[in-house]
Amino acid sequence: MNLVHILFWFxxxxxxxxxxMVILSKNPVHSVLWLILVFFAISGxxxxxxxxxxxxxxxxxxxxxxxxxxxxxxxxxxxxxxxxPKKNVWMKLAGTIAGGCFLISVTNVIYNAQTxxxxxxxxxxLMGKGSIGLIENLGKTLFTDYVIPxxxxxxxxxxxxxxxxxxxxxx
Amino acid sequence: MPIQYYIYLALALFCIGIVGxxxxxxxxxxxxxxxxxxxxxxxxxxxxSQMHQNAVYATNKVTSAGIEGQLFVFFIMVVAAAEVSVGxxxxxxxxxxxxxxxxxxxxxxxx
Numbered sequence: 001m002n003l004v005h006i007l008f009w010f011x012x013x014x015x016x017x018x019x020x021m022v023i024l025s026k027n028p029v030h031s032v033l034w035l036i037l038v039f040f041a042i043s044g045x046x047x048x049x050x051x052x053x054x055x056x057x058x059x060x061x062x063x064x065x066x067x068x069x070x071x072x073x074x075x076x077x078x079x080x081x082x083x084x085p086k087k088n089v090w091m092k093l094a095g096t097i098a099g100g101c102f103l104i105s106v107t108n109v110i111y112n113a114q115t116x117x118x119x120x121x122x123x124x125x126l127m128g129k130g131s132i133g134l135i136e137n138l139g140k141t142l143f144t145d146y147v148i149p150x151x152x153x154x155x156x157x158x159x160x161x162x163x164x165x166x167x168x169x170x171x
Numbered sequence: 172m173p174i175q176y177y178i179y180l181a182l183a184l185f186c187i188g189i190v191g192x193x194x195x196x197x198x199x200x201x202x203x204x205x206x207x208x209x210x211x212x213x214x215x216x217x218x219x220s221q222m223h224q225n226a227v228y229a230t231n232k233v234t235s236a237g238i239e240g241q242l243f244v245f246f247i248m249v250v251a252a253a254e255v256s257v258g259x260x261x262x263x264x265x266x267x268x269x270x271x272x273x274x275x276x277x278x279x280x281x282x
Contacts, residue, residue: 008172012180019207020183023191026275028199035203042238049221052245058213059202061248066206073259077266085196095193103186107179114175120257123174125218127223132238133221141238142245153249160253167260 004127007048015041028079032070039063049125079148177218184211198262198272202255209251216240216247 018037025031039062046055114120131137142150184207191204220240227236262272268278 005172009174012176015180016183016187021186022185022203022207023195023200028197031200031203033205038207039210041266042214043215046217049217051217051221051241051244054213054217054241057245057248061252062206062210066252069201069255069259075219075261076263077272079197079272081198085271085275087194087196095188099186099190100191102181102189106182110178110182110203110219112281120175121221124192125172125174125177125221125223126228127172130221130224132224132235133217133241134280136236137238138241138245141235142242146242149246153246154255156250160256164256164260167257167264 004048006017007044011041011044011048013019015045026084027081028074028084029071032074036067038065039067046133048127049133050128050130052137053133053135174218177215181195181211181215181218186210196275197271198265198274201274202258202262206251206255209247213244213247216244231232 018034018041022031024037027035039058043055043058043063046052046058058097102108110120188204188208190248191207192201194202195201217240222250223237223240225233226227265277267271
C-alpha cells in the first residue's frame with residue numbers, strides 16, 4: 001500500500017461521495033459546489049495518471065468556466081430549496097431501480113471479463129510515468145495528425161456561440 | 172493500478188449520473204448529471220490511454236502509444252463546453268416562458 005494507492009482510494013471515495021451529494025442535495029447551489037469538488041477529485045486522478053495537461057484543462061474549463069456558468073444561471077433565475085420541483089416518490093424509486101439495474105448488469109459483465117478476457121487480465125495503468133500526458137507531446141500530435149478535427153471544433157464553437165446568443169436574446 | 176478499478180469507478184460515476192437524470196426534475200440538475208456522465212467517460216479514456224502506454228513502456232520509454240485517448244478527452248471537453256453554452260441558453264429561455272425550470276413543463280411540446 002504505497003502513496004499512489006492511498007491517493008487513488010481517497011480520490012475515488014471523494015469522487016463518489018461528492019457525486020452522490022450532487023444528486024441528493026435539495027439546494028441547486030449546493031449541487032453545483034459538490035460538482036466542483038467532483039471535478040477537482042477527477043483532476044487529482046488525472047495527475048495520478050500523469051495526464052498533466054488534461055488535469056489543468058479540466059480545472060480551467062470545467063471547474064472554472066462551465067461551473068461558473070451554471071452558478072450564474074442558478075443565481076440569475078434565483079433558484080433555491082423552495083423553488084425546487086417535487087418529484088413523485090414512485091418516479092424516484094423507478095429511476096433508482098433503473099440505474100441500479102444498469103450498474104449491476106455492467107458490473108457483472110466486467111467481473112466475469114476480468115478473469116477470463118485477455119483484454120483485461122493483468123492489465124494495469126501506468127501511474128505517474130510516461131510522457132503522453134505532457135503538453136509537448138499532446139500538442140505535437142494535435143497539430144500534426146489531428147489538425148482537421150481541431151479546426152472543425154473551432155467552427156463548432158463559433159456556431160455554439162451564435163446559437164446561444166440567438167436563443168438567449170429577447171424577441 | 173489494475174484497469175478494472177478504473178472501470179468500476181467510472182461505471183459507478185456514470186450510474187450516479189443516470190440516476191440523477193432519471194430522478195431529478197430541475198433542468199439544471201439534470202444538465203449537471205449529464206456533465207457527471209461525460210466526466211466518467213473522460214476518466215475511463217485517460218485510464219485506458221495509460222494502459223496502452225504501459226503495454227509498450229517497458230521496452231520503449233518515448234513511445235506515444237495511447238495518446239489518442241487523451242486527445243479524445245480534449246475534444247470531448249470542447250464539445251461539452253459548446254453543449255453547456257447552448258443548453259443553458261435553452262434553460263434560460265424555458266424559464267422566461269414558463270417561470271420554472273421544471274422539465275415536466277416541457278411536455279407541452281407534445282401539442
